[in-house]
Structure formats: structure tokens, C-alpha cells
Amino acid sequence: MYPLLLVRYGELSLKGRNRKTFEDLLLSNMRARLVDLPHGRITKTFGRIYLETKDNWAELAQRLQGVFGIVSVSPVLRRSLDIEEIKEGASLIIQDTPGRTFKVEARRPNKSFPLTSPEICQSLGGHILRNFSHLTVDVHRPDFVLNVEIRQEGAFLYSQVFPCLGGLPAGSSGKGLLLLSGGIDSPVAGFLSMKRGVSLEGLHFYSYPFTSERSKAKVVELASLLAPYNARGKFKLWIAYFTEIQKALQQISYDALSITLMRRFMLRIATQLAEREKALALITGDSLGQVASQTMESIHVINAVTTTPVFRPLIGLDKQEIIDLAVKIGTYETSILPYEDCCTVFVPSNPATKPKLDQVLKAESELDVDGLIAEALAKTELLVVGP
Ligand code: ATP
Ligand code: MG
Numbered sequence: 001m002y003p004l005l006l007v008r009y010g011e012l013s014l015k016g017r018n019r020k021t022f023e024d025l026l027l028s029n030m031r032a033r034l035v036d037l038p039h040g041r042i043t044k045t046f047g048r049i050y051l052e053t054k055d056n057w058a059e060l061a062q063r064l065q066g067v068f069g070i071v072s073v074s075p076v077l078r079r080s081l082d083i084e085e086i087k088e089g090a091s092l093i094i095q096d097t098p099g100r101t102f103k104v105e106a107r108r109p110n111k112s113f114p115l116t117s118p119e120i121c122q123s124l125g126g127h128i129l130r131n132f133s134h135l136t137v138d139v140h141r142p143d144f145v146l147n148v149e150i151r152q153e154g155a156f157l158y159s160q161v162f163p164c165l166g167g168l169p170a171g172s173s174g175k176g177l178l179l180l181s182g183g184i185d186s187p188v189a190g191f192l193s194m195k196r197g198v199s200l201e202g203l204h205f206y207s208y209p210f211t212s213e214r215s216k217a218k219v220v221e222l223a224s225l226l227a228p229y230n231a232r233g234k235f236k237l238w239i240a241y242f243t244e245i246q247k248a249l250q251q252i253s254y255d256a257l258s259i260t261l262m263r264r265f266m267l268r269i270a271t272q273l274a275e276r277e278k279a280l281a282l283i284t285g286d287s288l289g290q291v292a293s294q295t296m297e298s299i300h301v302i303n304a305v306t307t308t309p310v311f312r313p314l315i316g317l318d319k320q321e322i323i324d325l326a327v328k329i330g331t332y333e334t335s336i337l338p339y340e341d342c343c344t345v346f347v348p349s350n351p352a353t354k355p356k357l358d359q360v361l362k363a364e365s366e367l368d369v370d371g372l373i374a375e376a377l378a379k380t381e382l383l384v385v386g387p
Contacts, residue, residue, distance in 0.1 A: 001092065002057040002075035006158060007049035007064060010071040010166065018172075025231070026069045026169040032233030033067050034060065035387055050076075061162055066228060068195050069169035074147075074158040081113055083120075086155045087127045090146060094132055097159040099143025101136055102128065108150040120148055165195065171231030173197030176311065177270055177279040180204050180237070182218045182339060185285030185314055187331040188322050190226050192313035193283050199231035201277055203270055205242035215339035220383060225331050227386035234386035236277075240269055241379035245372050254363040255348045259293045260355040261363060263302040268369075269376050271306040282306070287314045287322065292351035301355045 009026060023044060030042060030049070039060055040052025053060055057075045064073050079089040094102075106120035115123065124146065128135060149156040178190040180202040190200050204219045220237065227235035245265050249258045270282045286294045293302065303310055314322055326332035 001077070001096065002158075003053055003078055004076040004156070005051040005053060005057055005061055005064070006074045006076045006156075007051060008071045008073070009047075009049070009069050022069075022169060022172050025171050026067070028232060029069070029169050029171070030064065030067055032387065033063050033228060035233070037063060065162065065164045067169075068165050068167040068197070068229060069172070070164040071166050072161050072163050074161050076156050076158045079155045079157065081110070081150065081155055083115060083123060086120075086148065086157070087124060089155070089157045090124050090128060090148070091131060093146060093157055093159050094128055094135070097144050097146075100134060101138035101142045102144050102146055102159075103137055103139045103142045104128075104146045104148065106148045106150070110150050110152050113150045120150070124148065167195035168197030169231075170194045170197060170229060171199035173199075174281075175199045175201065175277065175279040176281040176283050177274045177277065178202045178283045179266060179270055179285075180219060180222060181285070182215055182222065182335065182337075183285065184319075184326050184332065184335040185287060185290075185322055187222050187226055187285075187335060188325045188329065189283055189285040189311075189313045191229060191325070191329050191331075193281075193311055194226070194229050198281070198283070198311075200226065200235065200283070201279060202226075202235060202237040203273055204237065204239050205266055205269075206239050207242045207246045210243065210246055212339060218334060218337050218339050220385065221334050222331055223383070224385045225329075225334060229329075230386070232386075234384060237383045237385055238273060239381050239383065240273075240376050242376060244375055248367050248372055252363050252366050254359060256350050256352040257355055257360055257363050258348050259351045260298060260301060260360055261367075263293050263298075264305045264360070264364075265369075265373065265376075267302060267310070268305050268373055271308045272373070272377060273380070274308055281309045281311050283311045283313065285314055285322075286312045287317055287319070290319065292353045295353045297354040298352070301357050301360055304357060 027042060037060060038054040038056060043050050051060060061073045064070055077089045077093055079085040104121040104124045106117040108117045125137060144159045146159050173196060176193055176198040178200050180186045194200055202223050206216055223235045223237040227233055249261055274282060289295060292298060326335060
């Protein structure tokens, strides 16, 4: 029934001179998201985007609800600039809209149309009241608003507004490197950073044969679930070879520090990869106090190996809040598959919650830190997930 979708975007308009870059990015992210669905032209006019549908507006609207930067979408009916035709369109929209009270709002950028905006409202309001006995007018708190826009190209009518994700188009803020484990938290951290315009690449530390092929497949699956939200629908996933580091960590004499040391290795490798890939921040799924490695003392000591900013979008979220988000974005079911992660294989019985930097440095002096990092990076492989 609706030949058009009206796509609204919000914060972009705040960005002044960068606006065109932002809009272009939003359009290309939209195109990537819709690539396998039939649709017509996508046009940009005066701070809005119109998408031509092919009898599939609901499906297209649902897809656009997963594109960052879009605030809401509305299915739109189009009529010629004739008040009788506009009334007929209004009747169709009313039949398709739940509610008992309404008001009409009209805008008339095309001043050559013979009726003024108040006259349009009056004419349509009267028409609706005459034909739909269940409806009354409420100008203050209506159940729905029938919107009419009179433009050069015709009259546009809509009543439904579907809220979308908001945020900024993925890629508009810059690139970040997500430390992606197989758990619940890190995919959600990735989602939230994409929401603020980060274009993501992922880095997973893989410890074959301590962890299985299946645990790697699970992470690849998580990357493919994140890809549709990412800039241009693609996701580059780096798989770093972590086995030798895990073996080395089993040898050191400070068992309680092994997780602290492991995290420091992860951040060092991530820092070097980020530099190579021109990523400006690292992103992790840490939530304050969740586990021993996420106390303030642990984060302090772990973070000391890098000067690259580390974003922790989940720092203030409780586990249940993270789980709710994971369910909402569709990663939860994959995250809870029972395959082991490198961190679960070697968890010491009593991990340090208040590691001391001097002890950590002493432990690391037993290891060939630079050599291990160089080897892990040299054996890092790249997978590209997405269309
Ligand atoms: P999640 O791994 O999703 O956080 P978790 O709570 O089981 O679930 P933690 O042990 O808390 O995992 O790890 C904290 C963070 O460290 C992760 O969110 C992730 O960013 C990073 N991380 C842990 N293990 C890995 C790994 N194997 N590869 C990449 N990053 C990892
Ligand atoms: Mg965690």
C-alpha cells in the first residue's frame, strides 16, 4: 500500500560542515543493509531520506530499524495535488491506523496549492469525522496524527512512526578495534560503539588446541551477527595466535597473576594491530567489578601497557542489562553456546583482584614479551565477514 518510506535522521544535522559526509555514509550503510531486498531509488531532500518500496514496505522498514543514524521511519502514501485525491488517501491511512482520537497536521512548502495549511486540516478533519464514526479529534493528546505534506512533487501522507536505533552512522566517528571473545559482553560492547559512529574491526585471541575449532567458529558467527550494523555491512575479524603466550603463562611463578598478564598481552597486541590498521581506539566488554580482571586495580595495571584509548562501553552496566541488550541485538543465543574460551581454560583458582604493578613487571621479566608478541602478530590471520 505504501510506495515510499520516509527516513528521519537526527543528530547528523548537528554536524555542520561534515553533514554531507555523514549523510553519504548513512546512505551507503542503508544500501548495504538493503542489498538483498527489492527496492527503488533512495533520495535525499532537505534533511530527510525517501526510499521507494516494491510492495514490501514493512520488510524494508524493519531492516532500516537496524541502521545506526536513523531515528524513525514512516510508511508514506503519495497522491496528486488534488484535494479529493488527498481525502481518498487519508481514508486509506485511517483504515490502516489504530486509535480513537486523531488530529491532522499539514505543511505546505508548495505555496501554489490553492488551500492553506489550516484549510487542508479543516477539510481533511471534516472528511474523516464524516466517514469514520469511531474517531474524534483531540488536538492535545491524539492517539495518532495524520500528517500531510504538500510539495512540488505531490501530496505525501502518513500516520505511523516507527522508532529506530538512533545514534550516528557506523563509520562517521572513526575506526575502532574490538577485542571480541566468545562471551556475552564483547559483542554488546561492539554494538554500542558502532551506535556512536565507530567502524569496527574485531580481534580474537585463539589458543588452538587449548580451544577448539568450534570456539573459533562461534566468534566468526558473532562477527557475522555484528556485520550488518557495521559500516558498509562488513566486518574484518583478525584471529591472533595466542597459543604460545598461553603456554608461556603456565610456566611463570605467579599463578594468581596469569589473567592480569594475559590481558596485558592482549592489549599490547591489540595496540600494535590498531596502529597498523589505523584504528584510534580499542574496545572491550569490561564491566566494572564483574570479574577479578575488571576491578579498578586490575584495569589500572592492565591498561598501563597502552597509550591507545580503551573504550569500555559496558563499564556501568549490570550483567542482566548486558544480557538484555545481547538478546535484543541477536547475539545472546550464539554467545551462550558452551565452547571454551582461552580465558576459561587457564583460570587460576585464586586470580588477583588487586594486582601490584611491580609484581606484574617482575613476572613479565621471566618472559620474552616482545618475542611472544611478534610471533602472535606474525601468525595473525584475517577473515572478512559480510556481503
Ligand atoms: P566477554 O568475553 O564477552 O566479556 P566474559 O565476561 O566471559 O564475556 P571476560 O573474561 O570478562 O569475558 O573478558 C573481558 C574482555 O576481554 C572481553 O569483553 C573482551 O573484550 C576481552 N577478551 C577476553 N577474551 C578474549 C579473547 N579470547 N579474544 C579477544 N578478546 C577477549
Ligand atoms: Mg566480561
